[in-house]
Amino acid sequence: MASDWIWQQPDWPTFHWQPEDLAPVLRECVQAQGRLMGMAGSVGGSLSAQSELDALLQNIVTSSAIEGEQLNVGSVRSSLARRLGLQQVDGDKVSQRSEGLAQLLLDATQHYAQPLTLERLLDWHEWLFPEQDHALGARPIRIGALRGEAPMQVVSGRLDRPTVHFEAPPRQGLERQLDVFLEWFETSRNEVGLDPLLRAGIAHFWFVTLHPFDDGNGRLTRTITDLALAQGEAQAIRFYAMSASILDDRSGYYRVLEASQKATMDITRWLEWFLQTLLRSLQQAMARIESVLGKARFWQAHPQHSLSEEQTKVLNRLLDGGVRGFEDGISAAQYQAVAKVSKATATRHLAELLEKGYLTRLPGGGRSTRYQINHPG
Template sequence: MMYNWELPDWPNFKYQLQNLEPIWYEFAVETGEVNGMLNALPNTMQQETLMQLMLTEAIKSSEIEGEYLSRTDVMSSIRNNLGLNPVPEPLSDQRAAGIGALMVDVRKTYKLPLTTDKLMEWHQLLMSSSKGINAGSWRKGLEPMQVISGRIGKETIHFVAPPSERVPAEMDAYLDWFNHTAPDGAMEISNPIIRAAIAHLYFESIHPFEDGNGRMGRAIAEKALSQTMGRPVMLSLSRTIAANKTIYYDALALGQQSNEISPWIKYFAELSLDAQKQAKMLVDFTLQKMLFFDRFKIQLNDRQLKVIRKMLDAGPAGFEGGMTAKKYIAITKASKATATRDLQLLTELKVFSPRGAGRNIHYTLNL
């Protein structure tokens, strides 16, 4: 099999856009609605929503690569890098510190050109705590860079990247392409989804680092979307990718077999639209939380508020299994009798909606 970089037309990507107009239109509508909803929130709630999106992107981008990070540490890193903690919070996991810092910098610098120095800086943030990885430098060595899966001895090779000796020249060409296709560039690509789709596929096909290429490539895709749209994008691509990694890897592998990338463009367009819809759900959930607390906060005691905040922290998907008396006691350290009274009151106030009966009764928030 020959890969895209081995073909004579590399990297002159070609694509057809028939039947994709409805996706462009729906993405624009969803984006407009998200921004409108966000602007209706107070500044503090806007900031909370932004941090939740960055947290989700950081956590899910790492999960795709098999790393499971502490949400608390990643959020602390994001808050530290946004300057929201008067005294920076200490972090036990430096991987969380790095990915949090990367998420903030991608958003802060979205308008700026993409440079070798910036990529090296991002890679240092991402990989400096990883042993045996040359963080902040292109890969070297004679061994082929392969994307594989499966057990040792039964591996499946999905892709073989260009030899290490070609990486510096390939990345020079890549950065020229990225910056010339930016707004007002000599080869401007005005459709943000098309530009981000190519930016991600092109980068992943070079695979310039020893490790971290997936996370770096997704950060670059976010930068391309934000830069082309003229504002920081409000979505998490990695959350949508993580929901079905097999489809993502299959689409990427197919895109790396040819420089006619229409199927990849279609996949990435649908991915971006799904991610924007997920972001709208989060913004809507944040708005519901604000209205919920405005309505009930003076009627609830500290125990009840603590439980409700815990449930709301679970996000739009909800608190797994709902709230039960046992969970209520564990969270508040209240007695069984107190927990029962609190749950009855919350039900009477229509804060909670009961589900089931007897020992199986549990409660959901009535947002």
């Protein structure tokens, strides 16, 4: 066994970091978090519920994708929609896998005020692995129980010459290690001077280093992170999906974890990566909500009943950013292709939308004439 795993350090788990190095990105995260919460508060009821559903769905799907698992998106969406009291999409068969994943994330975020106990963790693990879904797995795992006596290693390469990227603490004493983590997780909620976002990053690193289960450690780690973030915000509604941003830099995620788990108790590098990734997820969520708000403002200002089905379709796709390559406006030929109408009809439709104020004409003329959305205000 390697002699330099972080959990073998004599001061484990007394983490420390360089506050001055983290201050700029931490400040950006706090400001973005505040702006996002302000924007989310201005979204109407149905739009807010849909935005929350989209964020939760993205979180579940991408957290599994980090581990190489592709989920049935429609099934997960239906499970979430039912639990959130939203209308389900007909035809989406709901699996036990989807039900468990939806129950797991909603328990963590909606019941953020409840303490994280070992019993709750074991319940989460059971929801993550419905027995029938794992029956065909490559190796049996203990479901709803801590891992066995065999060394827990993350390896790659040849079977006869594997590269060990990480080895978790031994099974003996794991209960005590978990007790220390869970006690810290509870008491640190009220720790003066510990920013909630740093607390979420510490919890993520600490739990994934313990690796207490045979399988599912990564997904449970990200669930604990969502719980910590919800506790810091003191609200159950989620509008951003950090797992999506982790997936975008999955190789960076594993690199910084491996480097930090072989280093000293100074986890500044890990926390910097964590905060930068969180910031991207907050910024992406703000862009999505701004798109939702912009679309709502547009249709409030412009009556939809006076439009043809084709005109409404093109406008919605432009508002959704769904027509790639049209960032600089849409031409008559492009309108014709999107709406699937004749050249004459496309020209007439565009003239009507221009006259009614739905679109504005950009500088240029002839075949190069382009049009863009006329946003109110």
